[in-house]
Amino acid sequence: MPHPSIVWFRDDLRLADNPALRAAIERDEPVIGLYVLDEESEGIRPLGGAARWWLHGSLRSLGERLREKGGQLVLRRGPSARVVTEVVKDAGASAVFWNRRYGGAEREIDAQLKTALREDGIEVASFAASLLFEPWTVQTGSGTPYSVFTPFWRACRALPAPRAPLPEPREVDGGSAKVASDDLDDWQLLPTEPDWAAGLREAWEPGEPAARARLREFLREDLDDYARTRNEPAAGVTSQLSPRLRWGELSPHTVWHDTIEADGAAGRFLSEIGWRExxxxxxxxxxxxxxxxxxxxxxxxxxxxxxxxxxxAWQQGRTGIPLVDAGMRELWRTGVMHNRVRMVTASFLIKNLLIDWRLGEQWFWDTLVDADGASNPFNWQWVAGSGADAAPYFRIFNPELQAKKFDPRGEYIARWAPEYRADTAEEPPEPIVDLGESRKAALDGYEAVKRASRS
Ligand SMILES: Cc1cc2nc3c(=O)[nH]c(=O)nc-3n(C[C@H](O)[C@H](O)[C@H](O)COP(=O)(O)OP(=O)(O)OC[C@H]3O[C@@H](n4cnc5c(N)ncnc54)[C@H](O)[C@@H]3O)c2cc1C
Known part of the structure; x- marks a missing residue:
């Protein structure tokens, strides 16, 4: 009587370099892949609309690829701890493997489940797969976490180099146990009324094969220009790997090793991966x-x-500020926005419209296909000035100067907000705030922060 191993997929929707999957295969028992849509457990942040769209495509791809190799992907919905325990029973499984995640509520769920399953005699193991450096292995001399990027990254680079990626399994024995699965379509992850995802479909193909193809293309065609023009939104040289890394269609180890192989001097690009870490x-x-x-x-x-x-007006890209409007429309249409423009639009919301960063963070959470529980709030706090190694509060991006510097020919603005082109007859909208006055109001507000830090 076989005792299957369950691989609980979470933010690692891939077959290559997946240590949990590999551990299951090495056990020589049938392997059942499981994904749980958990919108109920305490503290778990429900996915935004664009993220749900991506998840649908990525799960469909993962399911097909597992089936091609002889395996199966079971889909279930509900609180993770309860669902995983049920699937273990339904499948008569004797082991559960997963790759670690790092959010507070997620870690709590995983730790409790590990204990409970082990008490029931089930083998459980978790693996490092989504980060190059486990957070507890990178500490300052006095044993505290890092709060400044440069020494953090220096410390990471002084650790043993990230392990080489594991190869994709040739086959996966799914066994003969029939375990009930939801139908992906019943989860209604895709928007219908209205269907606002046309731009996402045009821009992206979720799934591991497309992720790997993009990595290869980036290394071949764009890496050389990356350090020089990565700040220019019209240049199109950045990797566009953020949703791939967010959903784990690619592991950071694969990105790391393939990059070094392509160009050992690609430090600028690798340090961006460092910001993710x-x-x-x-x-x-x-x-x-x-x-x-x-x-x-x-x-x-x-x-x-x-x-x-x-x-x-900010959400819809109708602020009257060309670079901000272009960025917000790129986001709505494609589910991503160039990093430089993310900084400018975030700064404008916080420091010109004087709107709490949390409202901007929530909008990005709903509209980004790479919406990430760490990178999104981290970067919003960085722009606000309240975060780790943050931009000083008095650094208020001037969106007009930023446009001159990083979009000097106005190509990016013309692409996403054509009403601002010099050669159009359209009357561009008036700015909804005066940049100078609103900047001054923000600086006054920050005086209160300064006073609070002294008291
Ligand atoms: C307000 C704001 C919100 C953001 N929200 C997210 C988010 O939810 N998810 C997300 O992945 N990135 C976020 N970023 C970071 C960054 O904008 C994107 O990672 C980047 O634009 C993705 O494009 P790329 O893959 O072409 O990047 P590349 O320049 O090719 O960089 C390679 C990879 O490095 C990582 N990376 C680069 N810059 C950062 C950064 N500042 N912080 C963390 N990781 C980084 C990403 O995984 C990226 O794919 C945010 C930035 C800002 C200013």
Whole structure:
């Protein structure tokens, strides 16, 4: 009588370099892949709309690929701990493997489940797969977590190099046990009324094969220009790997090793992967990252009463500020936005519209296909000034100067917000705020933060 092993897939929707899958295969028992859509467990943040769209495509691809290799992917919905325990029983499984995740609520669920399953005599093991460096292995001399990127990354680079990626299994024995699975379509992850995902379908093909193809293309065609033009949104040289890494269609180990093989001097690109590590490190030590100012003196910032019309204008890309509007429309259409423009649009929301960073973070959470529980709040706090190694609060991006510097020919703006082109007859909208006055109001607000930090 076989006793299958369950591989619980989470943020690692891939077959290659998947240590949990490999451990299951090495046990020489049938392997059952499981994905749990958990919108109920305490503290788990429900996925945003664009993320749900991506998840659908990525799960479909993973299921097909597992089936091609002889395996199966069981889909279930509900609180993870309960569902995993049920599937273990249904399948008569004797082992459960997963790759680690780093959010507070997620870690709590995993730790409790590990204990409970072991008490029932089930073998359980978790693996390092989604980060190059486990957060607890990177510590300052005095044993505390890092709060500044440069020494953090230096410390990472001084550790043993990330392990080589594991090869994709040739086959997966799914066994003969029939375990009930939901139908992916019944989860209704795709938007229907209205179907706003046309731009996402045009821009992306979720799934591991497309992820690997993009990595190869990036290394071949764009890496050389990356360091020089990565800040220019019209240049199109960045890797576009963020949703791939977010959903684990590619492991950071694969990205790391393939990059070094392509160009041993690709330090600039690798240090961006380092920022992803730093965001996860920060979340690990500050599980409230999405809701609480990391530097608590920022709680004293006197946010004025919210003007919903301003928030809406920002969300819809109708602020009258060309680079901001272009960025917000790129986001709505494609589910991503160039990093430089993310910084500018976030700074404009916080420091010109004087809207709490958490409302901007939530909008990005809903609209980004790479919406990440660590990187999104980490970067919002970085822009707000309240976060780890943050931009100083008095650094307020001027979106017009930023456009001159990083989109000098106006190509990016023309692509996403054509009404601002010089050669159009259209009347461009008026800015909804005066950049100079609103900047001054923000600086006044930050005086309260300064006072709070002194008291
Ligand atoms: C306000 C704001 C919110 C953001 N929210 C997210 C988010 O939810 N998810 C997300 O993956 N990134 C987020 N970022 C970081 C960054 O903008 C994106 O990772 C990047 O634009 C993705 O494009 P790329 O893959 O072409 O990046 P590349 O320049 O090719 O970089 C390679 C990889 O490095 C990582 N990376 C690069 N910059 C950062 C960074 N600043 N922080 C963390 N990781 C980084 C990403 O995984 C990226 O795919 C945010 C940045 C800002 C300013």
């Amino acid at each position: 730093f965001a996860a490190h920060t979340l690990f030590y500050h599980p409230d990252l999405a809701t609480k100012n990391l530097h608590r003196e920022f709680d004293a910032f006197p946010w004025p009463r919210l003007k919903p019309s301003h928030l809406e």
